Amino acid sequence: GQNIDQPTEMTATEGAIVQINCTYQTSGFNGLFWYQQHAGEAPTFLSYNVLDGLEEKGRFSSFLSRSKGYSYLLLKELQMKDSASYLCAAPYAGNNRKLIWGLGTSLAVNP
């Protein structure tokens, strides 16, 4: 089967670092996406990893290990506005036109 698992909820403190994990099982791996969704809003694209390793984009970085079927999103210098749901998604059977989605990790950043 194909599925994506990520923790349901996480809490962190403003200014801290948080790591949101995602494990996936897909056939024909073709990359992994991270999206951010604020309450009541649309998901917005954060990152895409297709090769192993860490990709850094400002305060957000995303890591992929294809052999372990594992990814994480690292958020540094947390701000209150980072409180949102973070969704992991992977192409279904390697088809980038059809993604399977995790249920999202709801991150609460406290002062």
Add this chain to the structure above:
Amino acid sequence: DTAVSQTPKYLVTQMGNDKSIKCEQNLGHDTMYWYKQDSKKFLKIMFSYNNKELIINETVPNRFSPKSPDKAHLNLHINSLELGDSAVYFCASSPGGRYGYTFGSGTRLTVV
């Protein structure tokens, strides 16, 4: 300039009615999608069109019918609305590959 715009933003209607949601993108993307996000926040793909051709048609009741008059527009018509259809419906577009999707702001449908 809005990249992916969908209307209406809110829709409250009675059971049994027929309603439509419209979506337009000005990004020049070839592929457009309809997603349903339920109360548990699970994003489920419903349909996808590539250059006006239906390429993904998930297990969705046939009361739902998409239409793509051109590659910049994808509409969703729903017949005989049921309580379980209440959800947020997102339109999205993508050029494919590593660029991900751009989502519209969503249509919150409430069936009473």
